[in-house]
Amino acid sequence: MPFWGLYLQEQAFDVADIGILLALFSGIRIFAPNIWAGCSHLVENFIPPIQLLRLGGVLMVVCFFAIYWATEFWHYVIIMLAYGFFWSAILPQYEILTLKHIKNDLDAYSSIRLWGSIGFIILVSLLGCVFDFISLNYLPAIMLVLMLAIVFNSFVLPAASTQKSLDETGHNFAVSSLKPDSESINDEKEINDRLAVGINWGLISFLLITVLLQISHGPYYVFFSIYLQQLEYSHWMIGLLWSLGVFSEIIIFWKISIFIQRWSLRELVILSLLLTAVRWLMTAYFSDVGFMLIFSQCLHAFSFGLLHVVSVKYIAIFYPGKQQLHGQALYSGLGFGLGGALGAYLAGLAWAVYGAQWVFIAAAAVALATAVIAYYGLPRGNNVG
Numbered sequence: 001m002p003f004w005g006l007y008l009q010e011q012a013f014d015v016a017d018i019g020i021l022l023a024l025f026s027g028i029r030i031f032a033p034n035i036w037a038g039c040s041h042l043v044e045n046f047i048p049p050i051q052l053l054r055l056g057g058v059l060m061v062v063c064f065f066a067i068y069w070a071t072e073f074w075h076y077v078i079i080m081l082a083y084g085f086f087w088s089a090i091l092p093q094y095e096i097l098t099l100k101h102i103k104n105d106l107d108a109y110s111s112i113r114l115w116g117s118i119g120f121i122i123l124v125s126l127l128g129c130v131f132d133f134i135s136l137n138y139l140p141a142i143m144l145v146l147m148l149a150i151v152f153n154s155f156v157l158p159a160a161s162t163q164k165s166l167d168e169t170g171h172n173f174a175v176s177s178l179k180p181d182s183e184s185i186n187d188e189k190e191i192n193d194r195l196a197v198g199i200n201w202g203l204i205s206f207l208l209i210t211v212l213l214q215i216s217h218g219p220y221y222v223f224f225s226i227y228l229q230q231l232e233y234s235h236w237m238i239g240l241l242w243s244l245g246v247f248s249e250i251i252i253f254w255k256i257s258i259f260i261q262r263w264s265l266r267e268l269v270i271l272s273l274l275l276t277a278v279r280w281l282m283t284a285y286f287s288d289v290g291f292m293l294i295f296s297q298c299l300h301a302f303s304f305g306l307l308h309v310v311s312v313k314y315i316a317i318f319y320p321g322k323q324q325l326h327g328q329a330l331y332s333g334l335g336f337g338l339g340g341a342l343g344a345y346l347a348g349l350a351w352a353v354y355g356a357q358w359v360f361i362a363a364a365a366v367a368l369a370t371a372v373i374a375y376y377g378l379p380r381g382n383n384v385g
Contacts, residue, residue: 002124002242003131003235006225007139008076015223017073019348022222025080026214026340029088033329033337036089050157053093057151060086064147067140088337092328097157109312114253121243121250128239203318205377206311209269209370210335211342213307216276216366218343219351219359220283227356231288241293245300252305259306260313266378268310273371276303277364284360303367311335 008018040052063082070076102108127142228238252259259268279299286292311331319327343363350359 001221002225002239003127003136003139005222006229006235007136009226010136011076013073013076015226015351016348018226019222019344019346019351021076021080023341023343023345023348024077025084026337026344028081028084029337029340030333031337032085032089033092033332034326037092037326037329040093049093049097050154053090053097053157054151054154056086056090056093057147057154060090061144061147061151064140064144088332092332095328096324111253113309114250117246117249117253120246124239124246125236125243126239128234128236128242131235131239201377202379205373206314206318207330207334208377209273209374210311210331211339212366212370212373213273213276213303214335214339215343215346216280216363216370217303218340218345219347219356219363220280221340222344222347223351223356223359224283227283227287230356241297244294245297245304248298248301249305252301253309256306256309260310264380265310265314266374266380268306269374269378270371272302272307272310273367273374275299276307277367277371279303280360280364280367284357284364 005018005022008021013021036052036056040049043052060083063079063086066082067076067079070079098109098112102112123146127139131139225238225242228241233241263271276299279296282292282296282299286296315327315331316324319330347359347363350362
């Protein structure tokens with residue numbers, strides 16, 4: 001939501017309030033996917049998963065529509081919690097449905113993510129132009145139209161192929177799709193060996209990395225647009241810079257096999273985290289220098305794109321077979337939920353006291369510390385490059 005922070009600022013909320021509201025939206029992800037997954041299991045013999053997906057989409061629209069009656073801070077609190085619950089509940093459902101349709105093919109998954117990124121680029125670039133001429137108060141209406149499109153899409157999905165439980169998706173996702181090089185085999189074998197003897201340090205490290213990564217992204221997701229506006233960038237330029245970050249994802253998704261076949265999962269995580277730290281330092285010190293800001297946005301390819309694909313593969317290994325839906329829910333809950341909530345809340349508090357530069361410096365320190373955890377905590381593998 002690149003313009004949501006600016007919209008809340010337009011409603012006269014200060015940075016601390018904005019941090020709280022976005023923290024609540026992220027925090028509900030801790031519970032929503034697991035609650036929804038549990039409900040799906042309870043009623044799977046009576047209600048097909050696709051019907052639950054549609055129900056969640058409809059309730060999401062209803063909850064967000066209440067924003068037109070919101071006048072107080074606590075109104076926004078309730079709306080963000082309710083809307084966030086159904087939004088974050090249906091995302092893992094879409095993810096698993098996608099995996100079922102593509103038969104756990106990583107290349108196909110990356111292609112689908114690529115088209116999602118293209119859609120984001122087009123939308124945010126257009127909205128940036130539009131908001132240079134109209135008020136940000138029109139943003140909720142635009143978001144409602146997009147949500148209705150998502151709901152419509154859920155009603156045209158083929159129901160016949162989704163009658164079975166969503167968590168029949170096997171653990172071959174992101175593993176079987178790759179050619180059986182020694183690296184992917186070594187990664188999976190070492191992880192499974194550790195799990196077999198009851199030592200879960202690799203899993204614990206992975207989950208901790210997931211949380212800390214999103215904490216470091218808190219200032220970016222919540223306040224980056226506000227920061228750019230303070231530096232006198234137009235809405236159009238803000239939209240283009242967000243789009244540039246997502247465009248860099250496309251390059252990674254397009255060439256993902258080059259990275260995964262050449263380096264181990266652990267090495268890719270460490271590299272991406274180090275580049276994430278560099279990105280936040282550049283944002284802190286050089287956001288008023290155009291070409292430096294452009295370069296730092298291109299590093300989104302690593303701080304989100306590559307790390308997300310590698311994380312999906314780790315989930316498939318740590319949570320095989322019928323555990324995969326819960327693995328996806330845990331990943332979403334801990335990372336985008338707990339990590340996102342803490343990042344947004346702490347960024348809001350620190351922003352009001354220390355200012356933008358120090359907040360991004362702190363984000364860089366978190367990313368660097370996370371790279372150290374990855375170095376010592378994740379399973380090692382042999383370089384096959």
